[in-house]
Each structure stands twice: as C-alpha cells, then as structure tokens.
Amino acid sequence: MSRVDVIIAGGGLGGLFTGALLAHNGLTVTVLEKNAIPGGGLQSFSRDGVMYDTGMHVMGGWRQGGTLDKITRYLGIRDKLEIVEINDDCMDQVTSLADAVTYKIPAGREAFIDALAQYFPNEREGLEQYVAAIERIADSFDLYNLRPYSHSASFEMLPEAIIPADELIARYINDARLRSLLAYNNGLYNGEAGRTPAYVHALISVLYMKGASRFVGNSVQLARALTEVIAANGGSVLCGREVTAIEVDGSRNVTVMKCSDGERYTASKFVWAAHPAELLRVIPDGVFTKAYKRRVAGVKPTCSAFSLFIEFLPHSFPYIDHTCYIHDDMVDAWSLQSVDAEGIPRGFMYMTPPQQRQDGYAKTMLVTALMDFDLVERWADRRDNVYYDWKRHVADGIISKIECCYPGFKDCIKTVYTASPLTIRDYYHAPRGSVYGFSKDCNNLLESQLPIVTKSPNLFLTGQCVNLHGICGVPLTAITTAEAILYLRTILSDIASI
Numbered sequence: 044m045s046r047v048d049v050i051i052a053g054g055g056l057g058g059l060f061t062g063a064l065l066a067h068n069g070l071t072v073t074v075l076e077k078n079a080i081p082g083g084g085l086q087s088f089s090r091d092g093v094m095y096d097t098g099m100h101v102m103g104g105w106r107q108g109g110t111l112d113k114i115t116r117y118l119g120i121r122d123k124l125e126i127v128e129i130n131d132d133c134m135d136q137v138t139s140l141a142d143a144v145t146y147k148i149p150a151g152r153e154a155f156i157d158a159l160a161q162y163f164p165n166e167r168e169g170l171e172q173y174v175a176a177i178e179r180i181a182d183s184f185d186l187y188n189l190r191p192y193s194h195s196a197s198f199e200m201l202p203e204a205i206i207p208a209d210e211l212i213a214r215y216i217n218d219a220r221l222r223s224l225l226a227y228n229n230g231l232y233n234g235e236a237g238r239t240p241a242y243v244h245a246l247i248s249v250l251y252m253k254g255a256s257r258f259v260g261n262s263v264q265l266a267r268a269l270t271e272v273i274a275a276n277g278g279s280v281l282c283g284r285e286v287t288a289i290e291v292d293g294s295r296n297v298t299v300m301k302c303s304d305g306e307r308y309t310a311s312k313f314v315w316a317a318h319p320a321e322l323l324r325v326i327p328d329g330v331f332t333k334a335y336k337r338r339v340a341g342v343k344p345t346c347s348a349f350s351l352f353i354e355f356l357p358h359s360f361p362y363i364d365h366t367c368y369i370h371d372d373m374v375d376a377w378s379l380q381s382v383d384a385e386g387i388p389r390g391f392m393y394m395t396p397p398q399q400r401q402d403g404y405a406k407t408m409l410v411t412a413l414m415d416f417d418l419v420e421r422w423a424d425r426r427d428n429v430y431y432d433w434k435r436h437v438a439d440g441i442i443s444k445i446e447c448c449y450p451g452f453k454d455c456i457k458t459v460y461t462a463s464p465l466t467i468r469d470y471y472h473a474p475r476g477s478v479y480g481f482s483k484d485c486n487n488l489l490e491s492q493l494p495i496v497t498k499s500p501n502l503f504l505t506g507q508c509v510n511l512h513g514i515c516g517v518p519l520t521a522i523t524t525a526e527a528i529l530y531l532r533t534i535l536s537d538i539a540s541i
C-alpha cells in the first residue's frame with residue numbers, strides 16, 4: 044500500500060489540474076485514472092495512425108492574459124503547449140439550412156456587434172445593449188475573473204444573471220432570428236430555453252468573444268504537461284486504475300481507495316474528480332445522507348453527444364481555420380439536441396483540426412452533435428447490429444447536411460468513425476453520457492452546484508459537476524479545491540498577478 048499526500052480519483056481535466064496545482068505547492072499526489080490514457084475530456088486517440096481528440100476542440104481563455112494562459116504560466120507549462128488562435132475575422136461560421144444563409148461571426152467586441160448589425164441593421168442598439176449586459180454579467184463573477192471570492196456569495200449576483208438565457212437575449216433583441224442566432228453556440232453548454240441561466244450563456248459567449256483557440260498537436264498534450272508537473276514533485280498519474288471501492292473510518296474519513304487491479308492507495312487527503320454519481324456507487328452507505336444521494340441522482344444531466352471523426356483523402360478538403368455550426372433552421376437554436384424526421388440531429392458543430400494539415404488541406408474533421416441519451420437507451424446494456432446500422436444512418440445524415448454547405452464533401456471522405464452517447468457514458472462513467480455534467484436550471488440554481496467539501500472530512504470534490512464545465516470552468520474549480528486542501532488562499536491571487 045503506497046502512501047502520498049493526496050490521492051485523486053479521476054485523471055481528467057479536473058483531476059489533473061487539481062493534482063498539478065497541489066504538486067506545484069509542494070504536495071506529492073497520485074492520480075488514479077480508469078482509462079488507459081490520462082486526460083478524460085483531454086484524451087486523444089489514434090485510428091489507422093491518425094490522431095483525433097475526444098472532447099476539447101474549441102477553447103477560450105488562452106489569449107495573453109486569459110485565465111488559462113495565466114494558470115498554465117503559473118504551473119510553468121504554458122510554453123510547452125502548442126496552441127493556435129482561431130481566425131478572429133471569422134471565429135464561427137453559422138449556417139441555417141432552411142434559408143440557406145451563412146453568418147460569419149468575428150471575435151472582438153466591436154467587430155462582433157458590427158458584423159451582426161450588418162445582418163440585422165435595425166438591431167444595432169439592441170446588440171450594443173446585449174453585449175454590455177453579457178459583459179456585465181461575466182464581470183460580476185469573481186472566480187471567472189480570477190478575483191478572490193466567497194462560495195456563499197456565488198448567487199448574490201446580478202438579477203439578470205439568473206433569468207433564462209433566452210429571456211436575457213429577448214430583453215434587448217426584437218428580431219426572432221437574431222435572438223436565435225445569438226444562441227448559435229449553445230451546443231457548447233447545452234442551453235435550453237426557459238431553463239439555462241443567463242450567466243452560463245454570458246460567461247461562455249464573452250469568453251469566446253475575446254478570441255477562441257485550438258490545440259495544435261492534440262489535446263492530450265495538456266494532460267501530459269500537467270502529468271509532468273505532478274511527477275516533478277514525486278507524484279504520478281496511474282492509468283488503468285478504476286477506483287472500485289472506498290474505505291472509511293468511524294469519523295467518515297476516507298482511509299483507502301481500492302482499485303480494479305486490487306491495489307489499495309492511501310493518503311491523508313482524497314479528491315474525487317469523476318462524476319459524483321460514480322462516487323456514491325463506490326463509497327460505503329452512510330457516509331453521505333440519503334438527501335444528498337437523492338439530490339445527486341435527481342439533478343438533470345446535460346445531454347449527451349454523437350461524434351464523427353472523419354479522415355479525408357489526401358489533398359481533397361480545405362483546412363478551415365474557424366469553427367462551423369449547421370442548424371436545420373436558425374429558429375431551433377435552443378433545441379439543438381433534437382432530431383429531424385429522419386432521426387438526424389437538427390444542429391451540430393464541426394471543425395478541421397490544425398494538426399496534420401497539408402498545404403492548405405485538412406487531414407481530418409471532427410463533428411459534434413448534442414444528442415439525448417433516450418435515442419440509445421434501447422442499447423444501454425447490449426449493442427446489436429441495429430445499433431451499428433443506426434450509427435451509420437446518423438453519420439450519413441450528418442454528412443449529407445455538411446454536403447449542403449460543401450458540395451462534393453462526401454467524395455473527400457476516406458474513413459468515418461463514430462461515437463454515440465453510449466461511448467461517452469462508458470468512457471467517462473458519466474450517467475446518461477452527459478457531456479457537461481449537471482444541467483443548470485435558473486429555477487433551482489443551487490440544485491446543480493455541489494460544494495467541494497463533503498460529509499467525509501478528508502474527501503474533496505472537483506470537476507465539472509461542482510461548478511462550470513469545460514476548459515473555462517473546470518480549471519477554476521481545481522484552484523478552489525487545491526486551496527481548500529492546502530488551507531491556502533493565495534493560489535488564485537498568485538495566478539491573477541501573473
């Protein structure tokens with residue numbers, strides 16, 4: 044039985060950032076990851092010698108002075124990471140198939156307003172007010188702005204931050220089509236009309252308005268760099284180690300995390316960095332109250348996703364230096380996870396990753412469509428041939444929609460691999476294949492937030508279910524978790540001062 048300062052269960056974005064922050068501050072950390080490769084949402088995989096990223100395709104916060112830029116500088120790994128800026132003149136291209144219109148959305152506050160005002164000239168004033176409102180909301184979040192904050196104050200925020208996101212947009216914008224267009228990227232947070240709080244929409248929209256970035260050379264490079272920080276202080280990231288049981292003492296302190304390989308790991312403090320439902324599966328009854336368990340089981344998960352990993356024939360399809368969105372009809376922007384009469388997603392995003400591109404041509408394309416788990420429920424326990432036929436049908440349908448934008452697209456394809464909500468469920472151990480953790484509901488804000496401290500005095504939480512998801516949310520929660528473990532309130536301010 045090995046003993047280190049801290050054991051972290053889950054080697055995804057949250058577990059690795061927390062581990063690296065603790066190691067950087069002098070603790071020896073062991074991360075236990077069930078998959079063969081660390082990274083969770085940062086993992087990349089290879090098929091036929093071609094690398095693909097699983098779930099980190101477009102990111103905010105990496106421009107100079109951005110949160111991720113600062114956190115990785117603090118950890119001393121920023122210069123090791125190969126990251127490219129997405130074209131600011133057109134960071135996103137949004138196509139509405141129903142009316143055959145493509146909108147090009149630039150980064151930068153003024154450029155964003157100007158571009159949309161050109162499409163909707165009567166709405167310039169509303170656009171200016173809308174952008175001011177989302178900036179006001181984003182500015183009111185201390186942690187998001189790397190300002191010291193108190194947990195209890197997190198909902199003492201601007202009243203307009205906690206109304207539904209669609210209502211916030213409608214306050215400033217009259218044109219129904221522009222209202223929907225402003226929600227074009229809600230696939231990045233699974234926004235739902237009447238439910239998703241305006242702050243979720245505002246934080247993500249403002250982040251991307253400041254400029255988006257992508258990894259060059261795959262997302263797993265960040266997982267590797269964080270692993271090196273952990274190793275530099277004597278720690279390690281152990282893969283193929285699924286935590287299958289937890290032992291506690293009479294004071295509910297965790298004493299041991301037991302893994303699938305039969306090994307037992309002990310430390311003075313423990314962090315759970317996977318889905319909280321997975322924690323409740325492996326921890327003895329009685330550590331958490333029935334009310335807590337009911338709450339975790341009862342929070343609606345964000346929906347799942349269907350992904351296509353496409354390899355092109357050499358020199359056949361152009362490299363696109365921005366992210367593309369296709370919607371059947373722009374007015375459906377708030378129900379992206381729904382499917383059309385043929386069962387094909389009504390909206391999705393796609394991009395050609397910068398790595399392996401050749402002379403202006405793309406080597407691969409990644410497509411992500413939000414999808415409800417209900418569509419694969421019948422195969423939850425067993426995948427049969429009907430399942431594989433269904434996957435092909437969905438992939439063909441998505442490809443046909445891209446063909447509407449790029450005639451001849453189909454002829455450029457060499458191979459297509461697909462991942463369904465079942466893949467995501469099994470890969471992350473996320474209930475119902477949820478992509479972004481708990482779904483946030485402005486009618487019950489506290490329901491979808493968990494404190495980082497638990498009923499077990501030496502067990503802490505981190506990861507996307509605690510607070511915000513994605514590259515802009517999970518590393519921030521990691522700071523909070525690391526500060527709580529270290530009894531140190533200076534990590535955030537040290538990062539902010541960089």
Ligand SMILES: Cc1cc2nc3c(=O)[nH]c(=O)nc-3n(C[C@H](O)[C@H](O)[C@H](O)COP(=O)(O)OP(=O)(O)OC[C@H]3O[C@@H](n4cnc5c(N)ncnc54)[C@H](O)[C@@H]3O)c2cc1C
Nearest residue numbers: 053055056057077083084098100101286317506507513514
């Ligand atoms: C398809 C897809 C596309 C996405 N695209 C983007 C994007 O473009 N930009 C963005 O910012 N965000 C994106 N996200 C969201 C982002 O990936 C997540 O918010 C982030 O990875 C969550 O981090 P986490 O540490 O909470 O969970 P994860 O990264 O899922 O890490 C949890 C880890 O715990 C491990 N684990 C689970 N159970 C156990 C156990 N019992 N024992 C040991 N280990 C265990 C899992 O294997 C996993 O590695 C995407 C997500 C998906 C699914």
